[in-house]
Amino acid sequence: MNYKALSFDLRRDCVDIIMAGGGGHIGGDMSVLDIMATLYLRKMNISPENINDPDRDRFVLSKGHAMEAYYAILAYKGFLDLDDIKANFSKYGSKYIGHPNNKLPGIEMNSGSLGHGLPVCVGMALAGKMDNRPYRVYTIMGDGELAEGSVWEGAMSASHYKLDNLCAIVDRNRLQISGNTEDVMHHDSQQERWASFGWNVITVDGHDYDALSAAFDSAAATKGRPTVIIAETTKGYGSSVMENKAPWHHKVPTQEEYAQIMADFVARKEEALHE
């Protein structure tokens, strides 16, 4: 499977969902997509067939606003129907809202307010330890999200309880709604901060499927402490129209921009197929 090539089809689905619904968080969707796709398509023991299995792996999208990328992946995995999402996303009375909702199959917890995912995942990982279950627990946070104090409360308790079945991922795209993360609130050095809280820290190219996959394997092999993967990403990844541009946090493309974005995705997919 050429995941890199596939990722541009998933990005197309994601942007189509945003166009259909007239809104979304396109920049963060693009930066987080490869991390989430690696988890759902290559790593996690989760599928529509085992959603009630107590041993399934758990995932919480802490940066819940990247919901359109999540929809694209859940649809690809068969949890949801892509056409139904595109027909109804954000529409009056729709079950497809702009943040995760666990009334939908495949979604474990509701999120949207930032800084919630890590403490919740600490609880899930503790339950796994208590019941001696083999599942692993994953959460993805945005880098702007790290200003929430609850993230660091969760970081403390995960390390205190030696939760090696827990893996947090930071989507380090260095942009948030107001601009550069380092201007809004200083977050470097991520590596030093997490290490000082007792975490195993892995830094990886967040758009490299093999590197991400290896990082998740390394996390699973690390015993006695939780792992954080600092995934260095590009906000708006996939199209020059939006890459590294803060206003694309939640911009909806015009028809011209949409055409260019789709053309860029096709070209990048071609590149990936010939790599």
Next chain:
Amino acid sequence: MNKIPNRQAICDVLMEKAKDDRDIVVLCSDSRGSASLAPFAAEYPAQFVEVGIAEQDLVGIAAGLAACGKKAFVASPACFLSTRSYEQAKVDCAYSDTNVKLIGISGGISYGALGMSHHSAQDIAAMSAIPNMRVYLPSDRHQTKKLVEALLQDEKCAYIRVGRNPVADIYEEENCPFELNKATVLCEGTDVAIIACGEMVKPALDAAELLKEKGITATVLDMYCIKPIDQDAIIRAAENARAVLTVEEHAPFGGLGSMVSQILAEHCPKKVKNLTLPDAPVVTGTSAQVFAHYHLDAEGIAAAAEAIL
């Protein structure tokens, strides 16, 4: 006088039930002592999670445990639990629909002299405003036991507020009528209906005795279930009375009094008086002194009842 606080009754139930139920998990925020849960932590260390002084983490972790099949009981001072972790209560518990029971200990003005930071005179309003969150203020240790036993049977979240100090028994161990989400009618009269919750139920009952001496008969409702509130019981009590008095250890807006007034305005318009704490930091003192200061004692309740008739 009973010396067992309601928080102790909660620990007793959880200790008993945890013998056969490994899914019961208790979480504290450096609060096991004040929650009377140290014996549980000692007896069931594998089912006890210490989170430290981190209330957001406390409730988030509880929700994660619950999402994986655990019956999570969080015990933390009501003043912090109902404010510092309010968003976790809203999103991780109520919105995500997880089986987390939030136990606000030392509620209301239990920490009398410690100041407003340690008072939770807003918790009924705050918690009741969250969709899918239930709110309970049991009145004595026997009812607290029945309530916790009942809540162990369901998988929904709830907020339970108990006070710090032992309170006089209203019920007896072998005679504690209890139906979940139904108010308990303690006595019936035709002049005034007194609707109270939590620690205010006992003085309300005592006030009914004082009123009887003056020839005034009162219905007293123990409305331990604030949400879902027992609307039928409120309407029934009001229909049989000339006026209604509500009594609560809570700020004036958004608590029991507000809810009763709202219901009666629509279904049974009647003269209603709300006895509450003030919309201000309360006077310094022990619980008893603070209650007396704001006429939230038997004499004050009786006088208020007389005044509205």
